[in-house]
Structure formats: C-alpha cells, structure tokens
Amino acid sequence: xxxxxxxxxxxxxxxxxxxxxxxxxxxxxxxxxxxxxxxxxxxxxxxxxxxxxxxxxxxxxxxxxxxxxxxxxxxxxxxxxxxxxxxxxxxxxxxxxxxxxxxxxxxxxxxxxxxxxxxxxxxxxxxxxxxxxxxxxxxxxxxxxxxxxxxxxxxxxxxxxxxxxxxxxxxxxxxxxxxxxxxxxxxxxxxxxxxxxxxxxxxxxxxxxxxxxxxxxxxxxxxxxxxxxxxxxxxxxxxxxxxxxxxxxxxxxxxxxxxxxxxxxxxxxxxxxxxxxxxxxxxxxxxxxxxxxxxxxxxxxxxxxxxxxxxxxxxxxxxxxxxxxxxxxxxxxxxxxxxxxxxxxxxxxxxxxxxxxxx
Numbered sequence: 001x002x003x004x005x006x007x008x009x010x011x012x013x014x015x016x017x018x019x020x021x022x023x024x025x026x027x028x029x030x031x032x033x034x035x036x037x038x039x040x041x042x043x044x045x046x047x048x049x050x051x052x053x054x055x056x057x058x059x060x061x062x063x064x065x066x067x068x069x070x071x072x073x074x075x076x077x078x079x080x081x082x083x084x085x086x087x088x089x090x091x092x093x094x095x096x097x098x099x100x101x102x103x104x105x106x107x108x109x110x111x112x113x114x115x116x117x118x119x120x121x122x123x124x125x126x127x128x129x130x131x132x133x134x135x136x137x138x139x140x141x142x143x144x145x146x147x148x149x150x151x152x153x154x155x156x157x158x159x160x161x162x163x164x165x166x167x168x169x170x171x172x173x174x175x176x177x178x179x180x181x182x183x184x185x186x187x188x189x190x191x192x193x194x195x196x197x198x199x200x201x202x203x204x205x206x207x208x209x210x211x212x213x214x215x216x217x218x219x220x221x222x223x224x225x226x227x228x229x230x231x232x233x234x235x236x237x238x239x240x241x242x243x244x245x246x247x248x249x250x251x252x253x254x255x256x257x258x259x260x261x262x263x264x265x266x267x268x269x270x271x272x273x274x275x276x277x278x279x280x281x282x283x284x285x286x287x288x289x290x291x292x293x294x295x296x297x298x299x300x301x302x303x304x305x306x307x308x309x310x311x312x313x314x315x316x317x318x319x320x321x322x323x324x325x326x327x328x329x330x331x332x333x334x335x336x337x338x339x340x341x342x343x344x345x346x347x348x349x350x351x352x353x354x355x356x357x358x359x
Contacts, residue, residue: 007036010036011113011115012036012116012117013042014028014116015116016041017054019053019147020056020173021061022147022172022177026068026174035115041065041079043079046058049239050189052238056184064174086344087285093130150173152197155193156201196294200238216299217300218300219263220245220301222245222346226307229346230270230316231244232244239339245342260303280307282349287299287302333352
C-alpha cells in the first residue's frame, strides 16, 4: 500500500462462507485493503458440522485466508466467525452489527466510516438492505470461479492428489489454499465427504427423469422435557455420527402431525401416550431454507412438544435397525454436532443463544 491517505474508508466489512477461499475472494480482500485502514472478514457458517456445502471449519478457513497475505496485511485483517441464523434475519444482522461495533477502531475519537464490500452480483445489494447505516462497495466479479464447482470437483475425484490436480480445480485457488486441500485429501473427513458426494450423485440420478425437480416433504419432532431435548444419532451417511431431530418422510395418505407421531412411536418407541404428546404440542413451523438439506429441495414441518417436567425422563426403546435415541441437555447442544439445520430448528422454538464466540 503506497498511500494511506488515499483510502476511502476507515473499515470495510466482507462477509462470506469461503468454502474454500478462492481467487475471487482474494480479489475482494485485496481491493478492501487498498480502500480501508482496517478490513473485517466475517466467516459465515461457523460452528457447523462438516458437510458437502460446508466442508471446512472456521479455524481452517481462517488459516486459508491468513496464508494468502503477508504480515503487514494480516495486521490490518480481522477475521471473525459468524454463526448462521437461517430462520431469523434479525438475529443474524444483530450479530454482524455487534461484531463490527466491537472490532472497528475509532479514528481520532470519531466514529469510523464503515462500508460493506462484495463482488458485484445480487449479494451486495441484498446486504445493503440489511445494513442501511453502512455504505456499499461493489468490486468486479472474477468470472468463471465458483466455490460450488470447486467443492464438487474435489469430492468427485479419487483420494489421490494427482486425480484432484487433473480436475482443474487448482487453477481457481491461491497456492497456499491448494496445498492445504492436498493435505485435506489425506484425511478421514475427506473420505467421508466423498462417500456423501457419491450417494448424492446416485440420489440425483434416480430423479433425473422426473419432469420437474422433486420437492420432498418431511417432519421433525422437537420433544423437550426438564431441560433436555430428544435427539437421535445417525448411523449412516449423510451425517454419520451427527445428532438429529427424530423424523422422516411422510407417507402418501397421512397428515403431517400423524407422520410425526408415527416416527416417534415406530422408530423410537417413546414411552409417552399419544394423547399426552398431542396435549403437549406447543407450536409448529415449516422450515424451508433452500439449502437446508443434503437431498435437495426439502421442506420440513417441525412440531414442538413441551412435556411436563418430571424427575425421570421418558424411556426410549429403539426398534431393531432404528436410530440411536438419547436425551441431550440443552446446555450441551453445539451447532457443529447437529445434522443439517436441526440446531436452528431447535433454536427457533426454544430461543437458544446465538453467540458462540467463547467456544
């Protein structure tokens, strides 16, 4: 940077998922460093379980970004995790506002001039509507680079570095990120995600002849008693080993609540009479974030049951081949241990805190 006096802003904010960091992201950050004294990079989808859409944890993505800049630039970069709030924009906006307020440095005793920076496609104008107090800065989009296609090429390759190189994905990545992905290929996490990609491709192929893209309808149960929520541990991909809300697909001729009660009865054998469950129903909501499910466009109707506090939690007796069910204390819930958007479904009904900065 040749002339600090030429900078337009005290602070510029760049929000993204960086899954993974690519040359398009770097172009935005380099531009921000030219325009502002301080650059805040907010890394979205933090504290999420690994998935095909979010393969890398916050710390890994932070290292990707830091590795692309020298010490001088890194001193001006503030990189912070940002938890999604899929069904409450106000919570997400508040989190962004608080992080920027706490990080942005006052300039000679005055409030800093803050702007939002991003590539010039619909995203920047969308952010502007959420943060009217900050100016919007658009930079030219780097054509031909897509994080989605980079991930798909990575997880469709074999486990060998040579095969990954042959996909051409490396051309869109900074050298340090490319080297990091070569190391990632050697991990169990990579192999698990490759298995999920293969299953997803099979799933899509099965529906490839449908006249319209399929839309699936599922149900989930949020059953809470005495500070605990009922969860199941997934035993197969996708999301093997993660905790999930009990639920499943509806049958062609049943109502949504009946499908939810059936899942609790047949798959978990929850020892609570059906009339008691129905009497404990406190709310329901449709969860329809477009990217919420591994399967594609999947709508989930969730039902919230608040059972009367008791000294003993209801017994669970899974059927053979069913899910491994357990009661989990609300204080022990962590977003990165839950499947898909199930943490956010629970959060919607129970109002769990959205700040995990201390984790």
